[in-house]
Amino acid sequence: MSSITETTALPARPREAGWSRLPLWLRRVILLAAIIGLWQAYVSWSEFGGNPLLFASPADTATAFWNGWRDGSLARATWETMRLLLIGVGIGALIAALFTLFASLSQIGEDILLLLTAILNPLPGVAVLPLALLWFGLSNKAIIFAIANATIWPIAINLTTGFKTVNPTIVATGRNIGLKGIRLVTDVLAPAALPSAISGLKTAWAFGWRTVVAAELVFGVVGGEGGLGTYINNAKLYLFTAQMFAALLSIAILGVAFELLFGVLERRTIVRWGMQRS
Amino acid sequence: MKRFRLAAIFVAALVSTVVVATSAFGGGQAVAPDKIVIAYQPGMGYAPLIIMKTQRTLERRYPGLQVEYRVLPSGTAITNGMISGQIHVGAMGTGPFLVGYARGIDWKMIAPLNEADLWLMAKDPNIKTIGDLRGKRIATPTNTSIQAAMLRKMAEVRLGDSKALNAGLIAMDHPDAMQALLAGQIDAHLTSPPFQFQERNRGAHVVARSYSYFGAHSFLGAVVTEKFYNEYTQFSNQLYRDVAAAIKLTKTNPKKVAQILQDDAGGAPSARQFKQWIGNPAITYTTRPRGLMRTASFMSRTGQLPGRMPASWRDLVFPPVYPTKGS
Amino acid sequence: MSSVTDTAVLRVERVQLGYWTPDGFTLAVQDATFSVAPREKSIVIGPSGCGKSTLLKAVAGFIRPTAGRIEFAGREKLEPGPDRAVVFQEFDQLFPWRSVLDNVAYPLRINGWKRRDALERAREFIELTSLGNAADRYPHQLSGGMKQRVAIARALALDPAMLLMDEPFGSLDMITRARLQQELNGIIERTQTTLLLVTHSMDEALTVGDRVVVLAGSPSTVTEIVDVRDVGPPDSPHYAETRLHLRDLLGVTHEEEELDVVDH
Numbered sequence: 001m002s003s004i005t006e007t008t009a010l011p012a013r014p015r016e017a018g019w020s021r022l023p024l025w026l027r028r029v030i031l032l033a034a035i036i037g038l039w040q041a042y043v044s045w046s047e048f049g050g051n052p053l054l055f056a057s058p059a060d061t062a063t064a065f066w067n068g069w070r071d072g073s074l075a076r077a078t079w080e081t082m083r084l085l086l087i088g089v090g091i092g093a094l095i096a097a098l099f100t101l102f103a104s105l106s107q108i109g110e111d112i113l114l115l116l117t118a119i120l121n122p123l124p125g126v127a128v129l130p131l132a133l134l135w136f137g138l139s140n141k142a143i144i145f146a147i148a149n150a151t152i153w154p155i156a157i158n159l160t161t162g163f164k165t166v167n168p169t170i171v172a173t174g175r176n177i178g179l180k181g182i183r184l185v186t187d188v189l190a191p192a193a194l195p196s197a198i199s200g201l202k203t204a205w206a207f208g209w210r211t212v213v214a215a216e217l218v219f220g221v222v223g224g225e226g227g228l229g230t231y232i233n234n235a236k237l238y239l240f241t242a243q244m245f246a247a248l249l250s251i252a253i254l255g256v257a258f259e260l261l262f263g264v265l266e267r268r269t270i271v272r273w274g275m276q277r278s
Numbered sequence: 279m280k281r282f283r284l285a286a287i288f289v290a291a292l293v294s295t296v297v298v299a300t301s302a303f304g305g306g307q308a309v310a311p312d313k314i315v316i317a318y319q320p321g322m323g324y325a326p327l328i329i330m331k332t333q334r335t336l337e338r339r340y341p342g343l344q345v346e347y348r349v350l351p352s353g354t355a356i357t358n359g360m361i362s363g364q365i366h367v368g369a370m371g372t373g374p375f376l377v378g379y380a381r382g383i384d385w386k387m388i389a390p391l392n393e394a395d396l397w398l399m400a401k402d403p404n405i406k407t408i409g410d411l412r413g414k415r416i417a418t419p420t421n422t423s424i425q426a427a428m429l430r431k432m433a434e435v436r437l438g439d440s441k442a443l444n445a446g447l448i449a450m451d452h453p454d455a456m457q458a459l460l461a462g463q464i465d466a467h468l469t470s471p472p473f474q475f476q477e478r479n480r481g482a483h484v485v486a487r488s489y490s491y492f493g494a495h496s497f498l499g500a501v502v503t504e505k506f507y508n509e510y511t512q513f514s515n516q517l518y519r520d521v522a523a524a525i526k527l528t529k530t531n532p533k534k535v536a537q538i539l540q541d542d543a544g545g546a547p548s549a550r551q552f553k554q555w556i557g558n559p560a561i562t563y564t565t566r567p568r569g570l571m572r573t574a575s576f577m578s579r580t581g582q583l584p585g586r587m588p589a590s591w592r593d594l595v596f597p598p599v600y601p602t603k604g605s
Numbered sequence: 606m607s608s609v610t611d612t613a614v615l616r617v618e619r620v621q622l623g624y625w626t627p628d629g630f631t632l633a634v635q636d637a638t639f640s641v642a643p644r645e646k647s648i649v650i651g652p653s654g655c656g657k658s659t660l661l662k663a664v665a666g667f668i669r670p671t672a673g674r675i676e677f678a679g680r681e682k683l684e685p686g687p688d689r690a691v692v693f694q695e696f697d698q699l700f701p702w703r704s705v706l707d708n709v710a711y712p713l714r715i716n717g718w719k720r721r722d723a724l725e726r727a728r729e730f731i732e733l734t735s736l737g738n739a740a741d742r743y744p745h746q747l748s749g750g751m752k753q754r755v756a757i758a759r760a761l762a763l764d765p766a767m768l769l770m771d772e773p774f775g776s777l778d779m780i781t782r783a784r785l786q787q788e789l790n791g792i793i794e795r796t797q798t799t800l801l802l803v804t805h806s807m808d809e810a811l812t813v814g815d816r817v818v819v820l821a822g823s824p825s826t827v828t829e830i831v832d833v834r835d836v837g838p839p840d841s842p843h844y845a846e847t848r849l850h851l852r853d854l855l856g857v858t859h860e861e862e863e864l865d866v867v868d869h
C-alpha cells in the first residue's frame with residue numbers, strides 16, 4: 001500500500017452520529033427539555049395525566065416549587081429533614097467509628113461487628129420505625145434512631161475494611177519516623193482509610209436520606225413543623241398534587257446537589273492525592 | 279441517523295407503555311352496572327352500610343351486579359380511590375368530604391349516614407379542661423377530619439385561638455390512637471363512636487364534647503361523584519332509599535342491628551354492647567344532613583378549605599336528600 | 606565484649622531470625638555476625654529469600670531476633686525510630702496525601718522541629734536529591750525514581766544515626782537504578798551518613814559499598830565480609846576480580862547470570 005511510503009493526511013475522523021458531537025451540557029439540556037415536553041404532553045392528552053388532582057403539569061409544579069420556596073414552607077421542611085438527617089448520620093458515624101475501633105483492636109470485636117452488620121444492614125431503614133416508635137414514643141428521636149441504624153453499618157463496614165487494607169509499608173514508615181499509638185492512627189491510618197470512609201459516608205448518606213423521608217411519611221405528625229415527608233403528606237391530604245410534585249422535585253435537586261458536594265470533597269482529597277479506588 | 283431513529287423508537291415505546299399502563303387507573307369509567315365498589319371505614323357509624331352488606335340489599339335487587347364492600351383505614355384512602363375511579367361509593371366524614379369538594383372534586387353526598395357527638399377523651403385524671411391540653415399530644419384521624427375541626431373549635435372557644443393546640447396534633451387512626459391513649463403514649467384523643475365509648479369503659483374520661491361547642495352536626499355520609507350520579511341516576515336515588523331503610527331498621531329493631539354489628543366485627547364487641555351504643559344519644563342515624571354549611575364556614579375560616587365554597591347545603595348533596603330539609 | 610571495632614554504631618552478634626508460618630516456625634537467618642562503623646557504608650548481599658530484608662527489619666526494630674543480640678548505639682531492645690531511618694523498596698512508602706515537601710517536613714515536625722525550620726531543612730534535602738521542581742507535587746504524580754529520591758530525602762533529613770535501605774532501587778529500571786546509585790554515593794559523601802543497604806545486586810554492592818556482608822545458605826549465615834573500598838571503577842581489573850569473588854560466594858553460576866536470573 002502506498003501509505004507505507006507516503007505520508008498521508010490524518011485519517012478522516014470516524015463519523016459519529018450528530019448527537020455525540022454535541023457538547024455534554026447541550027445534550028443534557030435537550031434531553032431535559034424533551035422530558036418536560038413529554039411530561040406536558042402526557043398532562044394535556046391523557047385522562048389520568050390531565051386530572052390536576054392526580055397529576056401536576058410542569059408549569060404547576062414549577063409554580064408550586066417557586067411559591068413553596070418563596071414563602072419558606074419548602075425551605076423550612078427541607079431544613080427540618082436535613083437537621084434530622086445530620087443528627088442521625090452524625091450519631092451513626094460516631095457509633096460506627098467506635099465499633100471500628102473495637103473491631104480493629106480485637107478479633108472478637110471484628111466478629112461481633114460482622115455478625116451485627118449481616119443481620120441489621122439488610123433492614124430497610126423504615127422497618128425499624130414501628131419498634132422505634134414503641135421505644136421512643138412519637139418523637140423525632142424515633143426517626144433519628146431509624147436513620148442511625150441505617151447509617152451505622154455501611155460506615156462501620158467500610159471503615160473496617162479501609163483500616164484493614166491500609167498499605168503496611170505506609171504503616172511501617174509511620175512507625176519508622178517515630179509515630180506510635182493514637183498518633184499513628186490519626187496521622188497515618190485515618191488518612192489512608194479516607195477513600196473507604198468517604199465511600200461509607202456516601203452510602204450512609206443515601207440510606208439516611210431515604211429513611212428520613214420515608215419515616216416522616218409513616219410518622220404522620222401533623223402539628224408543628226415537619227420535614228419534607230410531612231410536607232408531602234400534608235399536600236396529599238389537601239389534594240395539593242402540584243405541591244407533592246414540587247416536594248419531589250426538591251428532593252431530586254437536593255440529591256443532585258449532594259452528589260456534587262461529595263464530588264467536590266473527593267476531588268479535593270482522594271482524587272488530588274491519587275488515592276481513588278477503582 | 280440510524281442511532282437517532284433507534285432512540286426515537288425507544289422513546290415512543292416507553293411513552294406508549296406508560297400511557298397504556300396508567301390509563302388503566304385513569305378512566306374514571308363509571309362501571310357498567312355489573313360492578314360497584316363501596317368503601318367505608320371501621321366503626322359503627324357506618325352501620326347502615328354494614329346492614330346493607332349483611333342483608334345483601336343491592337345484590338338482591340340487582341341480580342348480576344357484582345358488589346364489593348371494602349373497609350379502608352382513612353378518609354384519605356377513600357378519597358384517593360374515588361378520584362382514580364376505583365371506588366364508586368365512598369363513606370367518609372364530613373371533613374374530608376368538604377376538603378375534597380373545596381379542592382375541586384365533583385362529588386356530593388348521596389346519603390348522609392348519621393350525626394354524632396364527638397368526644398375529646400383523656401386518660402390522665404389531671405387533664406380536666408381544654409386549657410390543660412396546651413402543649414400536650416392530641417390524636418385525631420387526620421388534619422382534615424371533622425374531629426380536627428372540632429378540636430380547633432374547642433380551642434377557639436376556650437382558648438381564644440383555634441391554632442392554640444395545633445402543635446400537639448398527631449394524625450392517627452382510631453384503633454391506633456385508642457391504644458396509644460390507653461397506653462399513655464398520647465394525652466388525648468378526639469374520636470367518635472364507638473371508640474369514645476370503648477375508651478370511657480377502659481378508664482378514660484370525657485374532657486369535652488363537640489356538640490357543646492358546635493351544636494349538633496353531621497358526622498358521616500355516603501358520597502358519589504357527579505359523573506357517577508349522572509350516569510346512574512336511578513341507581514343512586516335507589517341507593518338513598520336503601521340507606522334510609524337501613525337506618526329505619528336501627529330504630530325499629532336495634533337488637534337485630536346490634537347482632538349484625540357484632541357478627542361483622544368478628545364477635546367483639548358484643549351485641550349487647552352495640553345495642554347500648556346504638557341507643558346512646560351521642561349518635562343518631564339519619565339521612566338528614568345537619569350543620570354542613572356551618573362546618574364548611576368554620577373550616578374555611580381556619581384555613582382548612584382551600585378552594586371553592588358551597589353556596590348552600592344543597593350544593594353538597596344530591597336531589598334525593600333535598601326533602602330532608604337539612605342544613 | 607569489646608572488639609576491634611569498639612566504636613561501631615551497629616553490632617550484630619550471632620543473630621538468629623525467623624518467622625511463624627502455618628506450618629511452624631521457619632528460620633531465615635541462622636547466625637549473622639557483623640558490625641558497622643561510623644560513616645561506613647555496609648552492604649548486605651544475598652540471593653532472594655536469604656533473610657537479608659528480615660535482618661534489616663530487625664535492625665530497624667520491627668522484629669526481634671530469636672537468638673543473639675543487636676546492639677545499636679549502645680542500646681539493645683530496639684523499637685522503630687527515626688535514628689534508623691528506613692528507605693523501603695516499595696514506591697508507596699510515601700504518604701499520598703502529603704506533597705513532596707510535606708512528606709519530608711512532616712517527620713521533622715513530629716520529631717520536635719519547628720514548622721519553619723522543618724520546611725527549610727526539607728527544602729535543603731529536596732534540593733540535595735535533585736527534586737527541586739517537584740516540591741509541591743503529590744507522590745502519585747512522580748515517577749518511581751523520583752519517589753525513591755523523596756524517600757531518601759525524608760530519611761536523611763531526619764539526620765539518622767544510620768540510614769537503612771531495603772533494596773531501594775529494586776523496582777526501578779536499570780538506567781534509573783544506575784543513576785540513583787551514583788546520586789546516592791554523592792549524597793552520602795556530603796552527609797557522611799552511616800549506611801546499611803540490602804541488595805541482591807553485586808554491582809550495586811560494589812558501586813555503593815565500603816564493606817560487603819555476604820549472606821548465603823538456607824537458613825543463612827554470614828559467609829564472608831569483603832572489603833570493597835578500593836575496587837575502582839567498573840572497568841578496572843580489581844573490580845572484576847572482586848565481582849567474581851562475590852559471585853562465587855553467592856553460589857551464582859555463569860549460566861544463571863547469563864540467563865539474567867541474577868541481577869548484574
